[in-house]
Amino acid sequence: DAVHGDLGLLARDDVVILCSKTGGTQELTAMIPTLRRFGARLVALTAAPESELARAAGARHLVAGQVDDLLLSQTPAEAGVVEGIHRRKTAALFRAAVLGGGILGGAHAEACEGLRGFAEALGLAFQITDDLLDRDEDGACSLVRVIGAEAAGRRAEALLAEALAALEPFGERAEPLRELARYAVRRDR
Numbered sequence: 001d002a003v004h005g006d007l008g009l010l011a012r013d014d015v016v017i018l019c020s021k022t023g024g025t026q027e028l029t030a031m032i033p034t035l036r037r038f039g040a041r042l043v044a045l046t047a048a049p050e051s052e053l054a055r056a057a058g059a060r061h062l063v064a065g066q067v068d069d070l071l072l073s074q075t076p077a078e079a080g081v082v083e084g085i086h087r088r089k090t091a092a093l094f095r096a097a098v099l100g101g102g103i104l105g106g107a108h109a110e111a112c113e114g115l116r117g118f119a120e121a122l123g124l125a126f127q128i129t130d131d132l133l134d135r136d137e138d139g140a141c142s143l144v145r146v147i148g149a150e151a152a153g154r155r156a157e158a159l160l161a162e163a164l165a166a167l168e169p170f171g172e173r174a175e176p177l178r179e180l181a182r183y184a185v186r187r188d189r
Contacts, residue, residue, distance in 0.1 A: 015031070019178075036125030072140035079146050083124060090130075098122075110169075118177065119167035125159035125185045128152050133189065160185040 035091040098119035131142040167174040
């Protein structure tokens with residue numbers, strides 16, 4: 001209704017639920033800046049099960065990854081199992097965020113593939129770094145616990161290199177993403 005002239009009914013700090021079958025209609029995306037100016041908090045729902053955000057939040061990714069994470073025993077799992085869980089959780093969130101920005105910025109299909117590769121590798125590297133920083137905690141779903149801190153650090157650096165390589169076609173325009181990636185993987189807290 002807000003699109004059709006009822007923005008006056010909004011009060012500052014209202015929560016607005018945006019529902020869209022496709023998640024990308026021009027009408028919907030055009031009203032988001034206006035809603036933000038009103039101070040509205042936004043919750044978006046979409047019926048597009050193939051959109052990146054829908055896939056990231058769906059049963060095959062975050063939910064299944066969380067279930068597998070919770071089911072791991074206190075005995076360390078194999079590295080591939082741990083990395084698979086992180087791919088479906090942390091990397092899925094990174095993919096949704098990075099691709100969402102790319103799509104909103106008008107990125108074409110080839111650019112989106114580069115962004116997807118960047119986000120996937122960075123999400124995994126970020127999680128490994130997080131596990132390195134929390135290595136004193138007892139968690140079964142940790143690559144550090146499975147392969148050791150030194151090997152996990154090498155894996156995080158290899159994934160960082162993969163993420164940075166995925167940005168090469170973007171040239172200098174991607175430098176802020178490169179800086180963010182380096183910080184995310186090499187942080188000390």
